[in-house]
Amino acid sequence: MPPGRPLSDLVRDSKINTEMLGTCTRHIFYVPDRSARERRIRREEEWVRESFLGQGAYGAVYKKRCEREGRGSTFRAVKEIKKRIAGEELDYVRELEAIIKFSHPKVRPGPE
Numbered sequence: 001m002p003p004g005r006p007l008s009d010l011v012r013d014s015k016i017n018t019e020m021l022g023t024c025t026r027h028i029f030y031v032p033d034r035s036a037r038e039r040r041i042r043r044e045e046e047w048v049r050e051s052f053l054g055q056g057a058y059g060a061v062y063k064k065r066c067e068r069e070g071r072g073s074t075f076r077a078v079k080e081i082k083k084r085i086a087g088e089e090l091d092y093v094r095e096l097e098a099i100i101k102f103s104h105p106k107v108r109p110g111p112e
Contacts, residue, residue, distance in 0.1 A: 011093060014100045024048045053077060058095045
């Protein structure tokens with residue numbers, strides 16, 4: 001957590017459980033089951049780094065690919081945010097909030 005600043009509700013509610021593996025990143029999340037109102041089904045996705053896209057003050061951006069059964073590959077850009085620079089912890093909450101807002105379905109460009 002950034003120094004002296006609690007996480008906002010926006011950042012806390014957008015958290016995805018993630019495991020960093022040697023060759024990929026695994027996301028673990030739960031989706032509603034269509035047959036039962038209260039039941040949630042565990043889903044896992046593994047995203048493989050394809051290429052480097054760019055870099056900024058807070059981190060680097062990579063193109064990542066996810067193979068999905070029966071649906072082919074899905075691609076996305078992922079920003080890996082640094083938590084420290086030169087041993088000093090960064091206040092990265094505003095950066096996370098901006099990324100979350102621009103990741104919202106109403107902001108993302110639709111199919112052409």
